[in-house]
Ligand SMILES: Cc1ncc(C[n+]2csc(CCOP(=O)(O)OP(=O)(O)O)c2C)c(N)n1
Ligand code: SF4
């Protein structure tokens with residue numbers, strides 16, 4: 001099949017449509033605007049709905065309603081809007097509703113700016129909203145991967161009845177790359193007997209709900225969720241390995257920063273340094289397994305992020321103190337430059353400062 | 356012998372948890388009766404609020420949703436857009452719909468969302484202990500206005516029907532009361548009319564029900580109904596604020 005040129009933001013939209021998503025609710029924000037623009041045109045072509053909400057708070061709750069009614073549904077935003085959605089995401093997680101949420105992360109905190117960042121990592125993988133819940137978080141690093149992961153995002157959401165978040169940034173959203181779209185096939189979303197679509201007389205009553213007023217019952221609900229999260233943690237860790245086999249120094253980076261780090265690995269290899277890259281594709285569940293497997297074979301880890309050090313906590317949890325874990329980051333919408341990362345690698349590789 | 360008073364099929368056969376003299380239960384019953392009469396049990400979907408009436412999801416026998424505080428109109432929007440031939444209603448208190456959820460309410464109306472909001476105006480935040488609501492009357496004592504609501508501090512009470520009437524998306528807006536049998540009959544008629552207009556696809560519909568909260572008003576059930584009649588109705592006049600021309604009054 002011929003490849004087509006697509007922007008990342010458009011690829012999210014096309015990937016969603018091809019995954020059978022027919023409902024989008026959202027509120028405008030940069031840097032994800034091409035996605036709503038694309039879907040506003042594309043959804044009516046496939047009999048779907050694009051609806052602009054009055055706020056991200058409302059958008060998340062429209063998603064709650066549509067998901068409860070059994071639809072494949074998504075929303076999209078960036079930092080400030082994702083903060084407003086946290087109430088809805090908590091209710092969605094509590095009521096165990098499947099949906100996809102896109103966060104095109106921008107510089108923060110507060111209004112920050114519209115430049116690319118990875119500073120919403122904590123918010124995405126450690127909770128964000130209130131209560132004890134988890135959101136499956138996918139972090140693509142190319143336009144092709146966006147297309148592929150959108151199908152997985154909706155499938156994972158339905159399989160586990162859980163919100164799935166796609167984490168990216170303005171670089172990925174704006175980037176044009178050739179992608180293989182594959183055949184457009186009819187996607188029949190799975191049966192959802194739990195969806196509240198109208199009770200048949202004599203049939204079971206369906207209730208879309210996150211309230212468990214009796215503490216014993218709420219604890220049971222939390223235990224049930226924890227069990228589900230444990231299965232997801234075990235079954236759904238995804239990552240990419242790049243020259244890991246003989247690596248003495250392993251860079252850990254996701255999304256856009258991982259792209260930069262790939263070039264760094266190539267240059268280090270050219271100069272005879274055994275450097276590799278581990279790129280988490282799921283940041284929750286975190287690919288802890290691979291880190292545990294390789295940690296004894298390497299000298300040190302270097303975590304590179306577009307923030308002041310968030311994912312590094314998950315790397316340290318997996319390394320469990322067995323090796324030093326270093327950090328290099330740029331923040332506030334600044335991109336890490338390959339040369340600077342390379343200098344950091346060189347310093348560390350030659351026995352650089354112990355932490 | 357013919358039974359003349361039975362529980363509507365749409366209402367589950369369990370006791371209400373409401374305080375004696377609370378009118379939430381009356382309104383639940385009216386909604387259930389109308390759904391029975393329209394034969395919509397299999398196509399009705401209700402959205403419960405956060406407030407004293409959160410457990411309406413247990414009392415209604417058909418499929419239900421429970422929404423975040425104030426967000427029921429957004430949840431109902433999501434449901435109705437996916438299932439346009441269903442009867443979708445929210446049931447919300449005055450704190451829920453006219454304070455924290457004002458944005459969702461106003462914009463559901465502005466979009467002409469084909470849903471019905473059953474809006475329970477009891478002039479207090481009942482569930483959390485009788486604090487001032489946006490609808491609390493001037494001079495009315497609540498736990499957060501111990502000296503009575505003061506316009507200089509808290510502004511004037513919000514009139515929801517009047518606020519929504521200028522929006523072109525609103526098709527039917529009515530204020531009713533349930534303080535006596537005559538008004539209960541009128542309230543039921545308004546709910547039926549709102550549901551019918553929703554199903555005709557004319558736009559957003561809302562029925563505001565003046566309702567009693569004897570517990571937080573510090574009155575007996577009977578005194579509470581009298582207080583409602585004497586104090587709430589003068590400030591919140593009953594009647595239809597909007598109705599499609601073809602449907603008429
Ligand atoms: C976001 C959020 N803020 C506050 C609350 C606490 N809360 C629960 S019910 C309620 C007030 C409900 O009042 P109203 O809507 O008038 O309903 P009523 O109990 O009077 O029927 C409040 C503030 C909450 N559950 N969620
Ligand atoms: S507190 Fe008021 S509104 Fe709540 S159940 Fe009691 S009487 Fe009804």
Ligand SMILES: [Mg+2]
Pocket residue numbers: 448449450475476477478479480481488
């Ligand atoms: Mg109230």
